[in-house]
Amino acid sequence: xxxxxxxxxxxxxxxxxxxxxxxxxxxxxxxxxxxxxxxxxxxxxxxxxxxxxxxxxxxxxxxxxxxxxxxxxxxxxxxxxxxxxxxxxxxxxxxxxxxxxxxxxxxxxxxxxxxxxxxxxxxxxxxxxxxxxxxxxxxxxxxxxxxxxxxxxxxxxxxxxxxxxxxxxxxxxxxxxxxxxxxxxxxxxxxxxxxxxxxxxxxxxxxxxxxxxxxxxxxxxxxxxxxxxxxxxxxxxxxxxxxxxxxxxxxxxxxxxxxxxxxxxxxxxxxxxxxxxxxxxxxxxxxxxxxxxxxxxxxxxxxxxxxxxxxxxxxxxxxxxxxxxxxxxxxxxxxxxxxxxxxxxxxxxxxxxxxxxxxxxxxxxxxxxxxxxxxxxxxxxxxxxxxxxxxxxxxxxxxxxxxxxxxxxxxxxxxxxxxxxxxxxxxxxxxxxxxxxxxxxxxxxxxxxxxxxxxxxxxxxxxxxxxxxxxxxxxxxxxxxxxxxxxxxxxxxxxxxxxxxxxxxxxxxxxxxxxxxxxxxxxxxxxxxxxxxxxxxxxxxxxxxxxxxxxxxxxxxxxxxxxxxxxxxxxxxxxxxxxxxxxxxxxxxxxxxxxxxxxxxxxxxxxxxxxxxxxxxxxxxxxxxxxxxxxxxxxxxxxxxxxxxxxxxxxxxxxxxxxxx
Amino acid sequence: xxxxxxxxxxxxxxxxxxxxxxxxxxxxxxxxxxxxxxxxxxxxxxxxxxxxxxxxxxxxxxxxxxxxxxxxxxxxxxxxxxxxxxxxxxxxxxxxxxxxxxxxxxxxxxxxxxxxxxxxxxxxxxxxxxxxxxxxxxxxxxxxxxxxxxxxxxxxxxxxxxxxxxxxxxxxxxxxxxxxxxxxxxxxxxxxxxxxxxxxxxxxxxxx
Numbered sequence: 014x015x016x017x018x019x020x021x022x023x024x025x026x027x028x029x030x031x032x033x034x035x036x037x038x039x040x041x042x043x044x045x046x047x048x049x050x051x052x053x054x055x056x057x058x059x060x061x062x063x064x065x066x067x068x069x070x071x072x073x074x075x076x077x078x079x080x081x082x083x084x085x086x087x088x089x090x091x092x093x094x095x096x097x098x099x100x101x102x103x104x105x106x107x108x109x110x111x112x113x114x115x116x117x118x119x120x121x122x123x124x125x126x127x128x129x130x131x132x133x134x135x136x137x138x139x140x141x142x143x144x145x146x147x148x149x150x151x152x153x154x155x156x157x158x159x160x161x162x163x164x165x166x167x168x169x170x171x172x173x174x175x176x177x178x179x180x181x182x183x184x185x186x187x188x189x190x191x192x193x194x195x196x197x198x199x200x201x202x203x204x205x206x207x208x209x210x211x212x213x214x215x216x217x218x219x220x221x222x223x224x225x226x227x228x229x230x231x232x233x234x235x236x237x238x239x240x241x242x243x244x245x246x247x248x249x250x251x252x253x254x255x256x257x258x259x260x261x262x263x264x265x266x267x268x269x270x271x272x273x274x275x276x277x278x279x280x281x282x283x284x285x286x287x288x289x290x291x292x293x294x295x296x297x298x299x300x301x302x303x304x305x306x307x308x309x310x311x312x313x314x315x316x317x318x319x320x321x322x323x324x325x326x327x328x329x330x331x332x333x334x335x336x337x338x339x340x341x342x343x344x345x346x347x348x349x350x351x352x353x354x355x356x357x358x359x360x361x362x363x364x365x366x367x368x369x370x371x372x373x374x375x376x377x378x379x380x381x382x383x384x385x386x387x388x389x390x391x392x393x394x395x396x397x398x399x400x401x402x403x404x405x406x407x408x409x410x411x412x413x414x415x416x417x418x419x420x421x422x423x424x425x426x427x428x429x430x431x432x433x434x435x436x437x438x439x440x441x442x443x444x445x446x447x448x449x450x451x452x453x454x455x456x457x458x459x460x461x462x463x464x465x466x467x468x469x470x471x472x473x474x475x476x477x478x479x480x481x482x483x484x485x486x487x488x489x490x491x492x493x494x495x496x497x498x499x500x501x502x503x504x505x506x507x508x509x510x511x512x513x514x515x516x517x518x519x520x521x522x523x524x525x526x527x528x529x530x531x532x533x534x535x536x537x538x539x540x541x542x543x544x545x546x547x548x549x550x551x552x553x554x555x556x557x558x559x560x561x562x563x564x565x566x567x568x569x570x571x572x573x574x575x576x577x578x579x580x581x582x583x584x585x586x587x588x589x590x591x592x593x594x595x596x597x598x599x600x601x602x603x604x605x606x607x608x609x610x611x612x613x614x615x616x617x618x619x620x621x622x623x624x625x626x627x628x629x630x631x632x633x634x635x636x637x638x639x640x641x642x643x644x645x646x647x648x649x650x651x652x653x654x655x656x657x658x659x660x661x662x663x664x665x666x667x668x669x670x671x672x673x674x
Numbered sequence: 675x676x677x678x679x680x681x682x683x684x685x686x687x688x689x690x691x692x693x694x695x696x697x698x699x700x701x702x703x704x705x706x707x708x709x710x711x712x713x714x715x716x717x718x719x720x721x722x723x724x725x726x727x728x729x730x731x732x733x734x735x736x737x738x739x740x741x742x743x744x745x746x747x748x749x750x751x752x753x754x755x756x757x758x759x760x761x762x763x764x765x766x767x768x769x770x771x772x773x774x775x776x777x778x779x780x781x782x783x784x785x786x787x788x789x790x791x792x793x794x795x796x797x798x799x800x801x802x803x804x805x806x807x808x809x810x811x812x813x814x815x816x817x818x819x820x821x822x823x824x825x826x827x828x829x830x831x832x833x834x835x836x837x838x839x840x841x842x843x844x845x846x847x848x849x850x851x852x853x854x855x856x857x858x859x860x861x862x863x864x865x866x867x868x869x870x871x872x873x874x875x876x877x878x879x880x881x882x
Contacts, residue, residue, distance in 0.1 A: 035848070038849050048726075048728075365677060666717060
C-alpha cells in the first residue's frame with residue numbers, strides 16, 4: 014500500500030487556496046488556476062523585502078507562454094530578497110464565484126491575494142487587455158482609480174508595448190514603464206526596497222515621486238493635460254517641480270548578458286505555444302511604417318550565435334520541450350542566421366526536437382533556412398508577409414517586396430516540397446483603395462498558377478490571411494485616419510469574390526480575415542488620451558471582458574459606451590479613429606520618449622504619402638530616426654564568426670535542477 | 675523516455691484507470707516506456723523533481739511482463755460529504771446495498787449512457803466525523819468508504835453518489851470531496867494489494 018503524499022502543498026499563511034479549492038470543481042479548466050508548473054517558484058513571504066505580482070491580462074492559455082512575463086519573473090526571483098508570483102485573467106465563470114465567495118484576485122504560484130504585494134506589474138502586448146486589468150484590480154480589492162488608493166495598496170505598473178501610450182489607462186495605473194523590462198524591474202525594486210527600509214517615509218506619494226525622478230518611470234498623476242476648445246490637447250505638463258518633462262524608454266543593451274528565460278515555465282494546461290522561445294535579437298530597422306514594434310524597440314541588438322546555442326541547450330534540458338522557436342521581429346535578418354540554423358539543425362538531428370523560425374521575409378534565403386530546420390523531417394509552416402496587395406501600397410508602408418520576388422519565393426517553396434504557404438496582408442492601410450486590396454487576389458492566383466506549372470501538381474495551396482490595420486503611437490502612421498469598418502468589410506467582400514472568380518484557382522486558396530469592427534476599437538484604445546479611460550470603465554461596468562476574444566468582444570458595447578461618455582468632452586469615437594491628425598497637434602504620448610524624433614516620424618509619414626521608400630540603417634547610412642543619439646545606444650550586430658559545435662549526446666536521467674524552491 | 679514511431683512521435687506513457695477530474699488521489703499508476711534500463715529509484719527521483727508539488731512519485735518498479743491494467747482490479751475511495759446527517763446517509767446506504775441493481779446516467783464521450791452502479795461496489799462503509807478531515811468547514815461530515823471493482827464502463831464515486839440519489843434522494847448540500855486511497859489487485863479477502871508487488875519480487879532492478 015502506498016504511503017501518503019510526501020510533499021503536500023506547502024502551508025502558506027496568506028493563501029486563498031482553502032477558499033478557492035471548493036470552487037474549482039464548478040468551473041471550466043480548473044488546472045489553469047492551480048500553479049506548480051515546472052519552472053514556477055514559491056518563496057518565503059516574510060523574508061522577501063520586495064514582492065511583485067506579475068500579470069499578463071489574458072487567460073492562462075495565452076498568458077503563460079508570454080516571453081516578457083517569464084523573463085521578468087525569473088529576473089526578479091533570482092534576487093535573494095525579492096519574490097515574484099504570476100496572476101492571469103480569470104474567466105467569467107470563476108469571476109462570478111470569486112465575487113460570490115469573496116475570493117480576491119490571487120497569484121497562481123502560492124495563491125496569495127494580489128493586494129498583499131508591493132508592486133502589481135501588468136504587461137500589455139495589446140490594448141484589448143484593458144478591461145481585464147479592471148477586473149483584476151477590482152477583484153483584488155484595490156480601488157479602481159489610482160487616485161483613490163492608499164498605502165496598503167500595491168503600486169500598479171503597466172509595461173509592454175501598449176505602455177508606450179498608457180494615457181487611456183492613466184486613471185487606473187500608478188505608473189508605466191516604456192521599453193525593456195529587465196533592468197527597469199530591478200531599478201524599481203531597488204527604489205521600493207530602500208523606501209520600505211526607511212519606514213516608508215511620505216507614504217505612497219513619496220514612493221511614486223522617487224519612481225518618477227528616475228525619468229524612466231511615468232507616473233501619470235504628476236502630469237496635467239490641458240485641452241483646447243476643439244477637443245485637441247493643448248499641452249501635457251508636470252504638476253510639480255521635481256518630475257521630468259519627458260519620460261524615456263528603457264533599452265537593455267548586450268542581450269548576451271541577459272540570457273532569459275533560462276528556466277522556462279512548462280504549462281500544466283494546454284496553452285497557445287508549447288515551446289522554448291529564444292529571442293535571437295531585439296529591435297528592427299526594416300522600417301515598415303505600420304509596425305509599432307519595429308519603431309519602439311530600436312536599435313537592433315543581436316544575441317550572439319553561441320549564446321543562442323547555449324540557451325537552447327540549457328532551456329531544453331531544463332524544460333523537456335520538443336520545440337524551439339527562434340524569435341525576433343524578422344528572424345532571417347540575424348547576421349549569423351545561416352550558421353545558427355544549420356548548427357542547431359545539426360545538433361538536434363535525429364532527436365525529437367523541432368526548430369521553428371517565424372519567417373516573414375520574402376526571399377529564397379528564407380526557404381534555405383526552413384530547409385535546414387526541416388532536417389528532422391518535420392516541416393514547419395511557411396508564412397510570407399507582403400502586407401500590402403499592390404506595389405504602390407507596399408511603397409506607402411515601406412515593405413520592399415516586389416510581386417516577382419514573392420512569386421519566385423513561393424514557387425521555390427513549392428518545388429522544395431512545401432504543399433502550403435500562408436500569405437499575410439493588411440487591410441485598411443493609409444491611402445488604400447479597393448484596387449490595392451483586389452491585387453491580393455491577382456497575386457494569390459499567380460502564386461497558384463506558377464506553383465502548379467513548376468511542380469506539375471495541382472496539390473498545392475495557399476492561405477491568404479488578412480489583418481486589420483490599426484495606427485499606433487510612435488509610428489509614422491500615428492497621424493493617419495482609419496478606414497471605417499464598413500469600408501474594410503466591403504473591401505474584404507470584394508476580395509473574396511475576386512479570389513473565387515476563377516473557380517479552379519479559388520479552390521486552392523484559403524481566405525481568412527477579421528471584421529473591421531474590433532480594429533476600430535483597438536484604434537480608439539491605442540491612440541486614445543485620458544478621456545478614453547471613462548469609455549473603458551463604462552464598457553467594463555457593462556460587462557466587457559476578454560476583448561481580444563471574438564466570442565467575448567462586443568462592438569456594440571464599445572460604441573454605446575463611447576456615445577454615452579465622450580460627448581461631455583466634445584469628442585466622439587470617429588474623432589479618435591477616422592480623423593487624420595495634423596503636424597502640429599499635440600499627441601497624447603508626445604511627453605513619452607521612444608527615442609524617435611517626431612520630425613523624422615513626420616517626414617517618414619510624408620514619404621509614405623509620396624510613396625517614397627526608406628532603407629534599413631544596418632546596411633545603409635543612418636537616416637536619423639533619432640533613437641541611438643537620444644537613448645545613447647548603438648546597433649549591436651555580428652557576425653562574431655563563431656560556430657555551434659556538435660553536442661555530446663546526454664544519456665541517462667535528467668533531473669531538473671532547482672525545479673521548485 | 676521512449677517514443678512511438680511515426681511523423682509525430684508520442685512519448686510512451688499509459689495510464690491505468692486514471693482518476694476523474696476534480697478528484698484527489700493517493701494511488702495512481704502508470705507505465706512508461708524507456709529507451710534504456712535505469713535504476714527505478716533514480717527514475718522515481720527524476721520524475722518527482724519534474725512534477726508539481728502535490729504530485730509525488732512514490733515508487734517505480736521494472737515491469738515484469740503482463741499489463742498494468744490487468745493488475746488494477748478494484749479501487750478504494752473515500753467520499754467526504756460535509757453537511758450530510760448520519761441518519762440520512764445510513765438510510766441511503768442501506769437502500770443502495772439492498773438493491774440488486776441501481777441504474778444511473780452519465781455523459782460519456784459516446785453520449786449519455788445508463789449503467790448499473792451497484793454490482794461493481796464490493797463494499798460500502800460509513801464513518802461519522804465531527805470535523806471535516808480536509809479542515810475546510812467545521813460542520814458534521816459523513817464519510818463513505820467504497821471498494822469498487824474495475825469494470826466497463828467504469829463505476830466512479832460520482833456514479834455511486836448518483837445511485838444514492840436514485841435510491842434515496844440523497845442530495846449533498848455542498849460538493850463532496852473524493853479521494854482515491856488505493857487501487858490494485860483484489861485479494862480473496864476483498865482487500866486491495868499493491869499492483870507493483872509483482873514487480874518488486876525477484877525482478878531484475880535497473881538491468882543490473
